[in-house]
Amino acid sequence: MTVQRRRSSYRLIAASAVTAGVIVVAGCSGSASDDEGAGTLSVLIAAPQEGAGKILEEEFEKTHDVDLTAEVVPYDQIQSKVTLDVQSGTSAYDVIQYWYPTVGVLAEAGALADITDWVAEDGDIDQADFIDAVYQPYTQYDGKTYGLPIDGDTHVLFYNKEIFERNGVEVPTTWEEYADVARTITENESADGVYGTALLGSKSAFNIGSSFFNRLATMSSEPIDSQMPQLDSDVAVEAAQAMLDVSEYALPSPLEIGFEQALPQFLAGKVGMMEFWTDLGVFAQDPEQSQIVDGWGVAPLPLGPEGSVSGALNAGWAMGISPNAADEDLAKEFVAFASSAETNEMLITTTGSGIDPTRTSTLESEDYAELVPEVAEVNEQVLPNAQSWPTSPAAPEMIQTLGDNLALMLQGNLSAEEAVADTWDTWQPLAG
Amino acid sequence: MMATRIRQAVRRPAHRTAWAGRAMLIPAVVAVGIIAVYPLVFSIAASVSDSNLGQQFTDWVGGANYAALLSYGVTLPSLGRSVVFALASAILALTGGSVVALCLDVSVRSGRVLRVLLLLPLMTPPVMAGVIWRLMLAPTGGLFNNVIQTISAGAEPFLFLGSSPAAMISVIVVDAWQWAPFCALLVFAALQTLPAEVYEAAQVDGAGALQVFRRVTLPLLLPSLLTTLLLKVVLSFKVFDLVFLMTGGGPGFDTTVSSYDIYRTGFQTFDIGMAAAQTIVFLVLVTIVILPLNAVRRRAQEGAS
Numbered sequence: 001m002t003v004q005r006r007r008s009s010y011r012l013i014a015a016s017a018v019t020a021g022v023i024v025v026a027g028c029s030g031s032a033s034d035d036e037g038a039g040t041l042s043v044l045i046a047a048p049q050e051g052a053g054k055i056l057e058e059e060f061e062k063t064h065d066v067d068l069t070a071e072v073v074p075y076d077q078i079q080s081k082v083t084l085d086v087q088s089g090t091s092a093y094d095v096i097q098y099w100y101p102t103v104g105v106l107a108e109a110g111a112l113a114d115i116t117d118w119v120a121e122d123g124d125i126d127q128a129d130f131i132d133a134v135y136q137p138y139t140q141y142d143g144k145t146y147g148l149p150i151d152g153d154t155h156v157l158f159y160n161k162e163i164f165e166r167n168g169v170e171v172p173t174t175w176e177e178y179a180d181v182a183r184t185i186t187e188n189e190s191a192d193g194v195y196g197t198a199l200l201g202s203k204s205a206f207n208i209g210s211s212f213f214n215r216l217a218t219m220s221s222e223p224i225d226s227q228m229p230q231l232d233s234d235v236a237v238e239a240a241q242a243m244l245d246v247s248e249y250a251l252p253s254p255l256e257i258g259f260e261q262a263l264p265q266f267l268a269g270k271v272g273m274m275e276f277w278t279d280l281g282v283f284a285q286d287p288e289q290s291q292i293v294d295g296w297g298v299a300p301l302p303l304g305p306e307g308s309v310s311g312a313l314n315a316g317w318a319m320g321i322s323p324n325a326a327d328e329d330l331a332k333e334f335v336a337f338a339s340s341a342e343t344n345e346m347l348i349t350t351t352g353s354g355i356d357p358t359r360t361s362t363l364e365s366e367d368y369a370e371l372v373p374e375v376a377e378v379n380e381q382v383l384p385n386a387q388s389w390p391t392s393p394a395a396p397e398m399i400q401t402l403g404d405n406l407a408l409m410l411q412g413n414l415s416a417e418e419a420v421a422d423t424w425d426t427w428q429p430l431a432g
Numbered sequence: 433m434m435a436t437r438i439r440q441a442v443r444r445p446a447h448r449t450a451w452a453g454r455a456m457l458i459p460a461v462v463a464v465g466i467i468a469v470y471p472l473v474f475s476i477a478a479s480v481s482d483s484n485l486g487q488q489f490t491d492w493v494g495g496a497n498y499a500a501l502l503s504y505g506v507t508l509p510s511l512g513r514s515v516v517f518a519l520a521s522a523i524l525a526l527t528g529g530s531v532v533a534l535c536l537d538v539s540v541r542s543g544r545v546l547r548v549l550l551l552l553p554l555m556t557p558p559v560m561a562g563v564i565w566r567l568m569l570a571p572t573g574g575l576f577n578n579v580i581q582t583i584s585a586g587a588e589p590f591l592f593l594g595s596s597p598a599a600m601i602s603v604i605v606v607d608a609w610q611w612a613p614f615c616a617l618l619v620f621a622a623l624q625t626l627p628a629e630v631y632e633a634a635q636v637d638g639a640g641a642l643q644v645f646r647r648v649t650l651p652l653l654l655p656s657l658l659t660t661l662l663l664k665v666v667l668s669f670k671v672f673d674l675v676f677l678m679t680g681g682g683p684g685f686d687t688t689v690s691s692y693d694i695y696r697t698g699f700q701t702f703d704i705g706m707a708a709a710q711t712i713v714f715l716v717l718v719t720i721v722i723l724p725l726n727a728v729r730r731r732a733q734e735g736a737s
Binding site: 256 | 485486487506570571572573581585586588589591593594595596680681682683684685686696699700701702703
């Protein structure tokens with residue numbers, strides 16, 4: 001190495017050291033200034049709720065001196081994310097949005113803090129205003145409270161008025177009528193690409209599970225047992241059979257149809273009717289994405305012989321606090337804000353938020369009724385009577401087994417009786 | 433005395449060299465330990481324990497997880513599906529890739545642009561490939577069913593991903609589509625190394641194109657083809673993204689291959705013990721398939737050399 005090259009090397013090393021020093025100092029000064037100013041809050045948001053998450057982030061930052069980071073993850077990964085976060089001690093999240101059937105498993109894994117006392121003592125939360133049918137399954141496990149409801153999701157029946165008129169059919173009030181209407185429309189118009197119904201039969205829980213629990217909730221005279229839904233009953237077989245009966249006349253093929261496939265087909269005027277979340281009413285009135293503006297109607301789900309107006313709590317989100325939250329008070333403040341009556345009303349009247357009422361006051365609010373009058377009217381009948389999916393720690397496994405067997409049924413490999421009986425048998429060891 | 437000193441002087445560097453060599457091996461040994469041995473030992477330990485995502489190794493259960501997977505009606509068929517998928521997609525990709533490579537070899541020996549274009553499916557992220565193919569194969573509004581409707585108006589849509597065995601065939605074809613360029617590239621590279629003299633001799637002997645392919649190209653290419661096949665079989669066994677995106681393992685369980693089954697057990701029902709047992713059984717299966725294939729490849733290589 002020549003002297004000149006050695007000098008160049010020394011200069012290079014010196015320059016690198018100075019640069020590194022500047023970066024370190026800049027980094028330290030940056031974090032120091034951050035610490036001096038706003039607090040930080042990390043919120044885990046489920047992908048289907050991304051729109052609402054952004055609104056909550058903006059609104060909370062407007063009124064609080066806080067730097068809120070919302071991490072959006074697929075809904076089926078929330079459980080593994082938060083469990084690993086807590087177990088590993090990483091503690092990356094302060095507030096966790098969870099799908100309510102996972103409340104038991106998350107509480108059992110120690111991923112949600114027990115907030116029973118805080119909820120009971122803080123008068124601003126106004127616990128009594130929450131719709132009881134939503135509040136209980138969304139938040140309770142083993143007699144303790146682990147979260148507050150954000151989105152009270154249930155299904156109602158949407159139909160295309162024009163298709164119904166063309167085919168001379170009425171809005172079905174029983175599941176038998178539902179199958180008849182679907183058959184009539186499909187037989188008349190399937191050659192033109194129009195089908196009587198879209199059956200959500202894709203194996204993911206939100207789809208095939210919703211289709212089953214909709215029928216079970218509206219056919220059974222007894223409410224669904226959220227610890228061990230009564231799959232040993234005749235009505236469970238009838239619910240599965242009702243899915244099978246209509247699958248032949250549904251948008252092909254039910255096993256491939258999830259909400260993301262069904263929604264555009266309904267908005268394009270290719271589907272006569274379908275069970276869907278109430279926020280479809282907002283999409284259907286949006287001329288940018290809907291070809292059926294003012295051409296749709298909504299009704300409660302059809303009923304079974306012994307059922308009453310009801311529905312199942314399909315999807316549905318709550319927010320809980322991590323036991324390792326860095327700033328527990330700030331986390332509580334955010335959960336209280338996100339679940340408050342004011343925020344819920346703001347979200348249910350904002351297009352694209354995907355949020356439904358969780359409180360009696362918002363369900364009956366004038367602004368909501370003005371935005372989607374027909375939907376609000378039906379939702380007022382259905383949501384207070386909506387029934388829960390399983391919420392015990394075994395719920396994820398129970399829901400998966402049910403979905404697997406229902407998919408095998410729709411595929412033609414199992415009868416309705418076999419699908420329900422196989423599911424019940426698999427559930428038994430999970431009961432303890 | 434002098435002789436002893438010389439011997440010591442010679443021995444010392446040799447001794448040092450041996451230790452230096454061993455020391456230099458340490459990073460490699462550590463890397464192998466971290467990358468291969470630790471996960472394997474962890475998986476074996478988890479497979480004989482009661483473990484979930486939140487709490488691992490809570491209880492020793494012996495062979496209970498293995499017994500449970502034998503009685504669980506999904507795991508064993510999924511192993512069979514993995515073998516079918518791996519062999520079918522590998523053979524299809526290799527056949528398609530070889531045809532492309534031979535065409536390239538004959539027509540454009542140095543067609544770099546064409547080769548880059550051919551690599552496009554391989555460079556497409558699997559997520560995009562899965563989504564695009566799912567849309568194209570959709571029963572309503574999908575490209576293929578639109579073509580069917582154009583040809584035969586009012587025809588029932590064909591359920592590429594919603595019926596059996598069409599779903600498995602569709603996933604195999606899409607996987608082969610994605611990996612055929614990889615095979616083509618390897619086979620094309622191998623074709624460039626074949627000795628020109630053999631072809632000249634065959635020409636002098638008056639051999640036709642088909643005879644040259646059958647008696648010269650194919651035997652010379654066989655070791656490379658088998659190596660490519662081996663690589664592709666291993667890659668195919670690992671398929672997950674296409675199944676996850678295109679069919680979700682359905683309809684029913686028709687496309688639930690082992691990797692997807694393990695994912696369901698580990699990350700949907702969070703039974704890590706059972707998922708580990710499934711992984712070990714899957715590992716044994718892959719070894720059983722790969723070992724004879726590797727032996728054939730080695731024999732072909734020895735024969736060629």
